[in-house]
Amino acid sequence: MPRARFAPWLLLAPALVIVLVFFGIPTLYMARMSFNLHIDQRLYVPGFTVEHYLNLFSNPLFTNAIWTTVQLSLLASFFTVLLGYSFALLVWLQPTRWRLAFIGLALCPLLISEISIIFGWWMFFPRNGLLSYALVSSGLITNKISLMYTEFAAFVGLVYLTLPYSFFILLSIFDGIDKHLLEASADLAAPPLTTFREVLLPLTRTGILVAFAQSFIWVMGTYATPSALGPDTLWTMGYLIQEQMLGKHNWPMAAAFSMVLVIGVACVMILTRSLMSKRTAFHA
Amino acid sequence: MTGGSALELDRIRRSCGSVVAVDDVTLDVGKREFVTLLGPSGSGKTSTLRLIGGFEELESGTIRINGERVDQLPPYQRDTATIFQSGALFPHKTVAQNVSYGLRMRGTPKTEIAERVRRALDIVRLSGFESRLPAQLSGGQKQRVALARSLVVRPAILLFDEPLSALDLALRLQLRAEIKRLHEELAFTAIYVTHDQSEAMAMSTRVAVMNQGRIEQIDTPQHIFHQPASEFVYTFIGESCCMPVRITAGATLDSTGQPIALELNRRPPDGDWRLYVRPARLKLADEALNSSNRLKAKVHFVEFLGDIHRYHLKAGALELFSDRTAPVGPSVGDMTEVGWRNEDMQVFQ
Numbered sequence: 001m002p003r004a005r006f007a008p009w010l011l012l013a014p015a016l017v018i019v020l021v022f023f024g025i026p027t028l029y030m031a032r033m034s035f036n037l038h039i040d041q042r043l044y045v046p047g048f049t050v051e052h053y054l055n056l057f058s059n060p061l062f063t064n065a066i067w068t069t070v071q072l073s074l075l076a077s078f079f080t081v082l083l084g085y086s087f088a089l090l091v092w093l094q095p096t097r098w099r100l101a102f103i104g105l106a107l108c109p110l111l112i113s114e115i116s117i118i119f120g121w122w123m124f125f126p127r128n129g130l131l132s133y134a135l136v137s138s139g140l141i142t143n144k145i146s147l148m149y150t151e152f153a154a155f156v157g158l159v160y161l162t163l164p165y166s167f168f169i170l171l172s173i174f175d176g177i178d179k180h181l182l183e184a185s186a187d188l189a190a191p192p193l194t195t196f197r198e199v200l201l202p203l204t205r206t207g208i209l210v211a212f213a214q215s216f217i218w219v220m221g222t223y224a225t226p227s228a229l230g231p232d233t234l235w236t237m238g239y240l241i242q243e244q245m246l247g248k249h250n251w252p253m254a255a256a257f258s259m260v261l262v263i264g265v266a267c268v269m270i271l272t273r274s275l276m277s278k279r280t281a282f283h284a
Numbered sequence: 285m286t287g288g289s290a291l292e293l294d295r296i297r298r299s300c301g302s303v304v305a306v307d308d309v310t311l312d313v314g315k316r317e318f319v320t321l322l323g324p325s326g327s328g329k330t331s332t333l334r335l336i337g338g339f340e341e342l343e344s345g346t347i348r349i350n351g352e353r354v355d356q357l358p359p360y361q362r363d364t365a366t367i368f369q370s371g372a373l374f375p376h377k378t379v380a381q382n383v384s385y386g387l388r389m390r391g392t393p394k395t396e397i398a399e400r401v402r403r404a405l406d407i408v409r410l411s412g413f414e415s416r417l418p419a420q421l422s423g424g425q426k427q428r429v430a431l432a433r434s435l436v437v438r439p440a441i442l443l444f445d446e447p448l449s450a451l452d453l454a455l456r457l458q459l460r461a462e463i464k465r466l467h468e469e470l471a472f473t474a475i476y477v478t479h480d481q482s483e484a485m486a487m488s489t490r491v492a493v494m495n496q497g498r499i500e501q502i503d504t505p506q507h508i509f510h511q512p513a514s515e516f517v518y519t520f521i522g523e524s525c526c527m528p529v530r531i532t533a534g535a536t537l538d539s540t541g542q543p544i545a546l547e548l549n550r551r552p553p554d555g556d557w558r559l560y561v562r563p564a565r566l567k568l569a570d571e572a573l574n575s576s577n578r579l580k581a582k583v584h585f586v587e588f589l590g591d592i593h594r595y596h597l598k599a600g601a602l603e604l605f606s607d608r609t610a611p612v613g614p615s616v617g618d619m620t621e622v623g624w625r626n627e628d629m630q631v632f633q
Binding site for chain 1: 338339358359360361364366368370372373374375385386389390433434437
């Protein structure tokens with residue numbers, strides 16, 4: 001039946017067209033750009049060279065940025081998933097009447113733009129900010145402190161940014177689990193931690209990986225939050241791409257750097273996919 | 285009770301908000317007994333079961349299993365095993381891993397686990413399914429695995445939480461018989477929750493009929509059926525025709541005050557009464573001739589139900605139905621005699 005063979009493609013077509021037009025073509029265009037020449041402060045000169053890539057991997061400025069970004073992304077994603085998982089677990093275990101309130105709370109940060117959130121942090125981290133005030137008045141510290149423009153502030157900002165998404169991904173995974181499984185496990189003499197290890201963790205593994213991957217990918221590429229909250233020396237890939245493009249007017253270099261980011265993200269996605277259970281259809 | 289009680293509930297109570305789900309329930313279950321908690325939804329039967337299993341907290345009262353108080357213990361320290369309505373099999377574990385779970389948690393030696401799992405699967409007739417995942421099993425097979433998983437740990441009490449209600453009728457009857465067979469072979473102690481009276485009748489040594497958080501009556505299925513303690517028990521335990529009548533000095537009236545042609549062998553005193561007869565015991569036409577109680581009624585319509593015809597009748601405002609096995613009977617619109625024996629009638633005020 002040739003018609004049956006085409007049916008899946010036909011159904012996929014609208015999504016495929018959107019992905020190709022809005023993501024595929026720009027990426028190809030960017031790939032081409034990364035091989036162009038950069039001469040005399042002109043944005044780019046058509047041509048072919050691998051000089052930008054060589055520069056990328058030999059110049060410690062760039063390699064350090066890659067390393068810094070990966071480190072920061074790993075750390076932020078780890079804590080995002082940890083917090084998101086705990087929060088989702090908590091909400092899942094709540095009776096339904098509390099659920100909506102928690103979900104509303106988690107939606108709040110999504111209603112505010114990244115820039116507004118950054119302004120919020122500017123009220124929170126400085127010497128005369130909310131955090132310092134709270135710590136001093138609670139007696140935990142005696143002198144006011146400023147955490148503004150530290151790697152810690154950048155880290156907190158990044159976790160905050162990706163947390164809601166992690167939370168919703170994980171909550172949707174939890175919602176697919178029959179709560180009676182917890183009771184069944186306890187009923188068969190498994191204490192709570194054992195139930196967590198034996199039942200909950202394996203059943204949420206896919207969700208953890210997806211939440212981690214989305215958070216990691218996001219943090220890798222984001223630019224505003226780490227540059228606004230972190231120290232001047234916090235040079236992430238996002239920051240350097242921006243600098244190459246707008247500051248140095250070197251489009252091919254920015255494109256080459258972006259390509260490295262795209263390929264890195266693709267690798268992370270392939271890795272997490274392969275770690276996911278082959279048998280995800282537990283709830284058939 | 286010989287050999288002591290397996291389970292003692294003493295005035296256990298649990299409320300959800302302003303609703304009392306379990307209202308001072310007291311129950312004593314002997315070893316090897318199969319006691320069913322039967323009741324409509326919201327009657328507190330499932331809550332009672334969950335209190336025994338430790339999934340809900342007791343407000344007052346005590347629970348003892350084999351003489352020891354357990355009401356302060358978490359579920360994983362109670363010697364009970366529940367068969368859930370959904371089966372609640374671990375979807376990421378194979379059948380063998382599911383069944384061995386409880387043994388593993390209790391620290392049973394590995395060689396013994398393998399042997400006991402093999403035997404348990406054999407008992408529920410699922411040998412050869414060890415490496416399947418729950419998603420690869422049918423609904424009935426899942427419940428058998430759930431049964432094996434609970435049986436294998438040999439708990440003091442098996443708790444059944446409507447395990448058959450999600451299955452279709454044929455499968456339900458088959459598994460019902462199987463659970464009864466297992467109970468006779470293995471002689472476990474069981475508390476079984478259901479809203480299906482035939483299930484309760486078929487399997488139990490005793491049935492506790494629950495209503496609004498209380499046990500209305502607890503007795504053998506035969507006694508429950510023939511000597512119901514209350515109107516609720518009578519109507520819940522099987523189909524019945526209800527005849528609300530007013531008996532006055534001279535006449536018998538229906539609810540609208542019209543006189544009806546009802547002859548009662550033993551007339552209750554004057555007042556408002558509800559007379560009940562089971563449809564299978566309500567005789568019709570020629571079969572009603574020798575009955576001690578008789579009523580003239582009109583055939584309203586007839587339902588064909590395979591083995592029987594169900595005659596829906598009207599006498600004034602009274603509506604009743606009678607099951608008749610004979611193929612030929614009165615036609616729709618005919619006036620006919622309906623009759624029943626004294627012992628087949630229940631009278632409530």
